[in-house]
Amino acid sequence: MMVATKEIPLKEYVLKGNAACAGCQDMVALRHAHKALEGDVIQVVPACCTSVVQSLWPKVGMNIPILNTAFMASGATASGVKAALRAKGKDDTTVMVWAGDGGTFDIGLQALSGAFERRTDMLYVCYNNQVYSNTGTQRSGATPLYAQTTTTWFGKREPEKLLDLIVAMHEPAYQATANAAYPRDLFDKFKRAKEIKGPKFIHIFIPCPQAWNYPVEKGVEIGKLAVETGYWIMWERIGDKFELGRHSKRFQDPSKRKPIEDFLKLQGRFSRLFKPEKDEEKIKEIEDYIQHRWDILLKTLT
Amino acid sequence: MSLRVRSCRAHSGCVLVVNEVNTEPEGRANMPKTSYSKPSVGATGKTGSWRTFDPVINYKECSKCRTCWLYCPEAVITLEDDGTPHIDYDYCKGCGICAQVCPRKCIDMVRKGTRDEEDEE
Amino acid sequence: MKTELMSANYAAARAVVSARVEVVAAYPITPATTVPEQIALLSEKGIYKGEFIRVESEHSAMFACIGASSTGARAFTATSSNGLLLMDEALHWASAARLPIVLANINRSVSPSWNIHVSHDDSMSKRDTGWIQFYVSSVDEFYHTIIQAFKLAEDERVLMPTMVNADGFVLSHTVSRYDYLEPEEVDKFLQPYSPPHWVMDPENPVAHGNIVFPEHYQEFRYSMHEGTKNALDVYLEIEAEYKKLFGKYFGGPIECYKCDDADYIMTSQGTIGAEARDAIDQLRKDGYKVGSARIRMYRPFPIDHIRDLAKGKKAIASFDRSVSYGFGGPVANDIRASLYATDIRPLIKSYIGGLGGRDITVPDIKEILLDLIKHEESGEAGPEETWHDLR
Ligand SMILES: Cc1ncc(C[n+]2csc(CCOP(=O)(O)OP(=O)(O)O)c2C)c(N)n1
Ligand code: SF4
Numbered sequence: 144m145m146v147a148t149k150e151i152p153l154k155e156y157v158l159k160g161n162a163a164c165a166g167c168q169d170m171v172a173l174r175h176a177h178k179a180l181e182g183d184v185i186q187v188v189p190a191c192c193t194s195v196v197q198s199l200w201p202k203v204g205m206n207i208p209i210l211n212t213a214f215m216a217s218g219a220t221a222s223g224v225k226a227a228l229r230a231k232g233k234d235d236t237t238v239m240v241w242a243g244d245g246g247t248f249d250i251g252l253q254a255l256s257g258a259f260e261r262r263t264d265m266l267y268v269c270y271n272n273q274v275y276s277n278t279g280t281q282r283s284g285a286t287p288l289y290a291q292t293t294t295t296w297f298g299k300r301e302p303e304k305l306l307d308l309i310v311a312m313h314e315p316a317y318q319a320t321a322n323a324a325y326p327r328d329l330f331d332k333f334k335r336a337k338e339i340k341g342p343k344f345i346h347i348f349i350p351c352p353q354a355w356n357y358p359v360e361k362g363v364e365i366g367k368l369a370v371e372t373g374y375w376i377m378w379e380r381i382g383d384k385f386e387l388g389r390h391s392k393r394f395q396d397p398s399k400r401k402p403i404e405d406f407l408k409l410q411g412r413f414s415r416l417f418k419p420e421k422d423e424e425k426i427k428e429i430e431d432y433i434q435h436r437w438d439i440l441l442k443t444l445t
Numbered sequence: 446m447s448l449r450v451r452s453c454r455a456h457s458g459c460v461l462v463v464n465e466v467n468t469e470p471e472g473r474a475n476m477p478k479t480s481y482s483k484p485s486v487g488a489t490g491k492t493g494s495w496r497t498f499d500p501v502i503n504y505k506e507c508s509k510c511r512t513c514w515l516y517c518p519e520a521v522i523t524l525e526d527d528g529t530p531h532i533d534y535d536y537c538k539g540c541g542i543c544a545q546v547c548p549r550k551c552i553d554m555v556r557k558g559t560r561d562e563e564d565e566e
Numbered sequence: 567m568k569t570e571l572m573s574a575n576y577a578a579a580r581a582v583v584s585a586r587v588e589v590v591a592a593y594p595i596t597p598a599t600t601v602p603e604q605i606a607l608l609s610e611k612g613i614y615k616g617e618f619i620r621v622e623s624e625h626s627a628m629f630a631c632i633g634a635s636s637t638g639a640r641a642f643t644a645t646s647s648n649g650l651l652l653m654d655e656a657l658h659w660a661s662a663a664r665l666p667i668v669l670a671n672i673n674r675s676v677s678p679s680w681n682i683h684v685s686h687d688d689s690m691s692k693r694d695t696g697w698i699q700f701y702v703s704s705v706d707e708f709y710h711t712i713i714q715a716f717k718l719a720e721d722e723r724v725l726m727p728t729m730v731n732a733d734g735f736v737l738s739h740t741v742s743r744y745d746y747l748e749p750e751e752v753d754k755f756l757q758p759y760s761p762p763h764w765v766m767d768p769e770n771p772v773a774h775g776n777i778v779f780p781e782h783y784q785e786f787r788y789s790m791h792e793g794t795k796n797a798l799d800v801y802l803e804i805e806a807e808y809k810k811l812f813g814k815y816f817g818g819p820i821e822c823y824k825c826d827d828a829d830y831i832m833t834s835q836g837t838i839g840a841e842a843r844d845a846i847d848q849l850r851k852d853g854y855k856v857g858s859a860r861i862r863m864y865r866p867f868p869i870d871h872i873r874d875l876a877k878g879k880k881a882i883a884s885f886d887r888s889v890s891y892g893f894g895g896p897v898a899n900d901i902r903a904s905l906y907a908t909d910i911r912p913l914i915k916s917y918i919g920g921l922g923g924r925d926i927t928v929p930d931i932k933e934i935l936l937d938l939i940k941h942e943e944s945g946e947a948g949p950e951e952t953w954h955d956l957r
């Protein structure tokens with residue numbers, strides 16, 4: 144049973160008047176993650192939008208301890224925080240990394256891998272807006288096929304790397320995907336993660352109005368379309384027990400999925416797939432890649 | 446210096462929105478040794494000034510389902526015990542998400558300045 | 567206190583125990599490797615009681631120390647050469663965050679080509695990271711300076727990370743006598759670390775390191791500069807206290823040997839300073855009024871001590887085991903700069919050598935001093951910079 148909206152605590156850890164863009168889905172995810180963790184957390188943040196949304200010294204728009212760190216160093220920094228807590232006998236506090244896709248898929252991958260191999264008791268969250276938003280939308284290892292960025296002006300030629308499988312091969316104690324458009328599900332996943340010792344990973348799909356170029360009010364709609372088109376797969380893995388999420392279950396059958404176009408055409412970053420004329424071939428390629436992702440995920444983890 | 450930069454993308458896609466933040470120099474006598482920050486509401490000032498459209502809740506239609514509260518990225522919607530939502534216009538950035546997700550479609554986005562403030566209760 | 571026989575690296579691992587370090591994070595690199603190896607052993611035996619994080623890189627080692635220190639723990643790491651270079655981003659981070667981390671750097675040449683022997687290029691290239699820097703000349707001095715470094719770094723007037731440098735192999739792998747202090751003894755000198763300003767604590771949440779605009783950035787940097795500069799006087803206090811408690815004293819920021827009545831001085835860093843004593847004694851026998859000044863503290867640079875040292879001297883040979891490409895010996899440059907605003911004007915000659923572990927022995931030092939004397943006496947300054955033993 145998913146948590147009812149009414150049961151989610153009212154206390155806010157994301158404070159109003161912060162520096163996030165209007166409509167930023169990262170803030171929705173942060174709000175509910177922290178409601179689940181209830182403040183007993185130290186959050187490590189590498190260079191990314193989440194470092195900027197905090198706003199300027201001497202104020203910060205979040206009511207939790209935050210240790211900002213270098214772009215590639217989250218896994219290591221969190222390891223140090225955890226070690227200090229252990230040395231001081233305050234081991235119960237959750238140490239959480241909140242890193243972008245650049246800080247996770249690319250520059251921070253080594254530190255993440257090291258921390259997980261050491262079985263560090265921490266929760267690593269990758270909020271994935273599929274691009275380097277903070278520096279003005281350059282491609283990352285998470286940028287999807289044919290998305291336009293300021294380093295792939297005519298669309299990226301390679302699909303994103305399958306980070307979830309890389310992480311899964313570290314055999315974390317807990318692993319899940321989530322989506323800011325499903326905050327109740329997200330809340331539950333953070334609640335579960337809080338109770339589990341060892342390395343934990345939550346990968347959150349975060350539409351970004353700035354970088355994806357869609358009308359700000361459409362963030363939730365796009366997040367849901369990602370699931371309904373099969374583009375984003377919701378799942379959870381406790382130890383080696385894999386479970387397809389209830390939101391994604393029915394989209395395992397490709398015939399039940401909404402056409403991927405519904406997802407793509409709302410976003411300016413895919414405009415070249417529709418202008419000057421529709422590029423059926425490339426859209427088909429994206430669709431095929433989605434199926435490939437389903438196949439390889441299920442083959443590997445079930 | 447008082448900055449009023451909207452959507453500055455000079456360094457940052459993540460819109461370094463600095464809105465009427467008073468950044469008058471502190472003077473180092475009043476500064477700590479390193480830059481640690483205290484949690485504050487309005488860390489970036491009154492972000493309500495970013496809005497072009499105001500969300501207005503039609504309380505007659507509102508079912509108190511809390512969906513707008515759930516999805517508001519800004520945490521500017523507060524709830525009464527019975528679930529009645531209230532928007533803090535000092536900080537609401539006007540993204541319109543609440544209006545989109547409202548299952549009864551009872552939040553309207555109206556051009557700033559046309560909202561009847563009396564209506565609010 | 568008990569006397570033991572050990573290499574500098576083994577002694578450094580003991581200093582970590584003595585100083586009750588709470589978190590160590592380190593990665594192997596020759597010649598520093600035996601430091602983390604020993605800490606691992608001491609940890610597995612339950613002698614070292616803190617946490618030991620076996621990180622996957624030096625960048626991660628320093629950031630793990632940063633995470634630990636930000637959470638209020640006393641943190642330590644050790645590295646050399648390429649490892650120190652890989653830490654660069656983290657070194658700047660630690661100092662700007664005012665985290666009193668202590669790093670034992672076992673000086674080694676940088677690559678390419680691979681060379682595991684001593685040069686000071688690694689640490690000299692980190693001169694401007696904000697780290698306080700010491701150079702030591704014996705196992706005993708290394709051990710005790712590491713303990714002192716925690717007290718210095720954690721002093722509220724300082725709050726800057728501190729690097730203690732020891733020459734690779736010459737010290738790191740050479741067994742020698744040193745005086746070990748039990749943690750209970752060190753307790754009299756070193757109190758538990760308690761961050762005076764901010765710490766990661768859910769009970770009292772703050773964020774460290776979010777954006778600072780041009781209105782304030784410079785003032786934070788000034789405060790770092792002040793902290794580093796304060797380190798000089800604070801170190802004098804610390805040394806005095808240490809001497810009183812344990813009878814150990816290594817000579818202050820600059821250890822002088824027969825400098826007082828000397829006309830000619832050779833300055834150097836690290837183990838060459840120890841070697842220089844024999845050279846001085848031999849030259850003195852031949853009637854030369856020479857002395858040796860071993861610069862122990864390189865940052866903050868002990869400007870006043872340099873001025874006192876240079877006053878009334880005819881000439882100074884500054885020996886650098888490193889080079890600032892295109893501008894000679896880094897310490898020589900600092901000595902010259904320290905005197906420029908004064909009317910103290912000895913001839914100052916820069917000698918560069920001993921790179922990649924090339925031996926610098928007593929005859930080398932004599933040769934350098936005689937070269938200095940020859941130029942001073944002839945009134946011909948000669949080259950500003952001489953590469954010693956350049957073949
Ligand atoms: C070592 C280093 N290289 C580059 C940067 C510049 N930089 C800061 S944030 C960023 C992109 C962040 O992207 P991502 O992790 O996807 O997070 P997002 O901004 O999208 O939230 C880059 C390239 C940096 N801070 N440090
Ligand atoms: S650029 Fe995107 S992810 Fe970054 S703050 Fe703005 S909306 Fe959020």
Ligand code: SF4
Nearest residue numbers: 517537538540541543
């Ligand atoms: S417009 Fe956006 S910020 Fe304002 S109340 Fe609605 S969801 Fe929240």
